[in-house]
Amino acid sequence: MEIMKNITFLTGYYGSGKSEIAVNLAIQKKLDILVDLDIINPYFRSREMEKELDKYNIKSISSDMDQKMNLDMPYISSKIFMPFHDKSLKAIFDLGGNDQGAKLLRQFDDYHHHDIDLFLVINIYRYESSSPELIIKLINKIEGMGGFKVTGLINNSNLIRETTINEILEGEKVVKEVSEMTNLPVIYTTIWEDVNLADNLVFLGETLKLKLYFRKNWL
Amino acid sequence: MAKILMKGNEAIALAAIKGGIDAFYGYPITPQNEIPEYLSKHMLDLGRVFLQSESEVSAINMVYGAAGAGKRVMTSSSSPGIALKQEGISYIAAAELPCVIVSVMRGGPGLGSIQPSQGDYYQATRGGGNGDYQLIVYAPESIQETIDIMKDSFNIADYYRNPVLVLVDGLIGQMMESVDFDKPVKERELPEKDWATNGTINHPGRRNVANSLHLDPYGLEQHNIHLQKKYNLIKENETAFELVNMKDAEYVIVAYGTMARICRSAIEMLNEKGIKVGMIRPITLWPFPEAAFDEISEKAKGILCCELSMGQMIDDVLIANNGRHKVGFFGRSGGVLPDPEEIVDAIVNFKDKVVK
Numbered sequence: 250m251e252i253m254k255n256i257t258f259l260t261g262y263y264g265s266g267k268s269e270i271a272v273n274l275a276i277q278k279k280l281d282i283l284v285d286l287d288i289i290n291p292y293f294r295s296r297e298m299e300k301e302l303d304k305y306n307i308k309s310i311s312s313d314m315d316q317k318m319n320l321d322m323p324y325i326s327s328k329i330f331m332p333f334h335d336k337s338l339k340a341i342f343d344l345g346g347n348d349q350g351a352k353l354l355r356q357f358d359d360y361h362h363h364d365i366d367l368f369l370v371i372n373i374y375r376y377e378s379s380s381p382e383l384i385i386k387l388i389n390k391i392e393g394m395g396g397f398k399v400t401g402l403i404n405n406s407n408l409i410r411e412t413t414i415n416e417i418l419e420g421e422k423v424v425k426e427v428s429e430m431t432n433l434p435v436i437y438t439t440i441w442e443d444v445n446l447a448d449n450l451v452f453l454g455e456t457l458k459l460k461l462y463f464r465k466n467w468l
Numbered sequence: 469m470a471k472i473l474m475k476g477n478e479a480i481a482l483a484a485i486k487g488g489i490d491a492f493y494g495y496p497i498t499p500q501n502e503i504p505e506y507l508s509k510h511m512l513d514l515g516r517v518f519l520q521s522e523s524e525v526s527a528i529n530m531v532y533g534a535a536g537a538g539k540r541v542m543t544s545s546s547s548p549g550i551a552l553k554q555e556g557i558s559y560i561a562a563a564e565l566p567c568v569i570v571s572v573m574r575g576g577p578g579l580g581s582i583q584p585s586q587g588d589y590y591q592a593t594r595g596g597g598n599g600d601y602q603l604i605v606y607a608p609e610s611i612q613e614t615i616d617i618m619k620d621s622f623n624i625a626d627y628y629r630n631p632v633l634v635l636v637d638g639l640i641g642q643m644m645e646s647v648d649f650d651k652p653v654k655e656r657e658l659p660e661k662d663w664a665t666n667g668t669i670n671h672p673g674r675r676n677v678a679n680s681l682h683l684d685p686y687g688l689e690q691h692n693i694h695l696q697k698k699y700n701l702i703k704e705n706e707t708a709f710e711l712v713n714m715k716d717a718e719y720v721i722v723a724y725g726t727m728a729r730i731c732r733s734a735i736e737m738l739n740e741k742g743i744k745v746g747m748i749r750p751i752t753l754w755p756f757p758e759a760a761f762d763e764i765s766e767k768a769k770g771i772l773c774c775e776l777s778m779g780q781m782i783d784d785v786l787i788a789n790n791g792r793h794k795v796g797f798f799g800r801s802g803g804v805l806p807d808p809e810e811i812v813d814a815i816v817n818f819k820d821k822v823v824k
Contacts, residue, residue: 264475264644291498291582292642319581319803321498374473374646408471408646467733467808468643 261370263346289345354395477502483618491517499638500572528556536678538664544570558597562680566625583803584638589780709757717746734811796821
């Protein structure tokens with residue numbers, strides 16, 4: 250079982266599945282805080298899960314504005330610094346996609362000495378993260394823009410409801426290659442709850458079973 | 469290309485590229501911004517034009533100009549932005565120029581909200597612009613269907629020399645689905661654009677003019693008669709719809725786009741309860757699939773029109789039904805998406821939903 254650091258930043262290509270993973274990790278790893286730093290998307294942001302997270306005593310921090318669910322304004326609450334000042338807290342930060350989303354890491358420039366991981370979520374079925382070369386290019390851009398080094402990879406390769414073992418394994422091939430080229434460890438391989446797989450399959454890193462919180466059954 | 473995972477707005481942009489778009493003109497608005505964002509990234513590399521104009525009004529008039537020059541042009545916006553474009557749209561329809569307009573609907577009226585809605589049915593099918601004109605209006609329910617329609621839309625626009633409006637709501641724009649871009653589109657023999665205002669080199673001595681001004685009343689009436697003939701041809705050839713579970717259906721739902729997706733789940737739940745419910749899903753909103761209503765069993769107890777608006781498509785449902793069956797209405801608006809259970813309730817308590 251992976252032990253989470255005090256601070257985990259989740260980054261990745263736009264639409265790679267960061268928010269689903271952030272909510273799942275927060276619940277499964279019993280974290281204290283989920284911070285939504287997505288100022289890019291208007292819908293499907295982790296702030297929508299505030300009530301769900303409440304049930305598990307997980308605090309959500311995003312914007313302090315009224316109507317924060319229904320606004321796409323780039324306002325972020327100053328409470329996001331809370332987990333840096335109370336080391337008893339464990340927090341996961343859900344960033345917006347790409348280097349544009351990683352730009353928000355610059356506000357943590359003074360906190361590099363903290364206990365921090367920056368994980369890159371990879372779905373090779375998103376067109377700009379389909380090959381090792383494209384993924385490494387993305388890592389460089391994110392690190393350049395955000396000022397933090399990526400410390401681990403998450404294989405989240407899927408085609409949503411059409412996912413089979415083949416998609417996960419195709420993703421694993423690409424992610425493994427990235428891992429070998431960059432010396433970055435693969436931390437998790439995600440398996441969507443609805444995908445039927447034999448229990449004895451072993452993937453790179455810890456297997457993280459995902460519950461789909463954002464996707465209603467008619468979607 | 470194998471299956472990939474795409475967000476609706478990105479898919480619309482890539483499908484436009486695959487459909488042969490030459491130029492895009494637009495102004496940003498949520499929830500459709502990923503369309504211009506994607507095109508701004510890729511159009512120049514392809515040697516095509518991307519231009520963010522200073523307003524919606526300029527964007528649609530740039531579309532007018534470039535379409536007049538015979539190019540394949542597109543603009544996209546969301547509800548209040550489409551409202552601003554209405555004057556230009558009427559001019560383009562009057563001048564019989566082909567173009568593609570994408571509207572990713574959000575809650576209204578006015579500035580409304582940024583959440584998904586279907587409140588622009590009237591805007592799309594009745595027009596906010598002046599005069600007797602029609603747009604060919606598509607209302608896909610999935611990203612795959614949106615892609616297939618987008619790829620074909622430039623051909624349809626060119627074939628009929630008429631604007632095509634692809635109408636989706638914010639949810640389809642923002643959600644992700646696995647999609648295939650390689651499905652073939654219908655082959656159409658496209659006429660030469662000998663009307664294009666691109667110089668006289670191909671027809672020395674004849675100047676082409678794109679225009680919507682006809683000062684002679686008899687001339688303008690002839691133009692209107694000509695347009696109506698074209699619209700009748702479009703009605704005959706392009707009306708599209710899907711029938712779901714219609715055989716012996718006790719109730720028939722009429723719904724399009726995201727609402728149709730929700731209704732699909734509701735229909736399954738109702739069938740499990742032993743209530744047979746079918747659905748007419750218009751794929752074209754104009755022309756509205758009136759013929760589909762002949763497929764409703766005489767014994768049917770009623771038709772339920774479901775919308776993410778306060779009752780707009782119901783006008784067309786009442787016209788198409790022509791007094792044959794009881795018609796009920798269920799709608800949510802403002803950006804609220806109902807759960808399938810609410811549709812189930814509406815069918816179970818149909819008598820309370822009947823419109824007078």
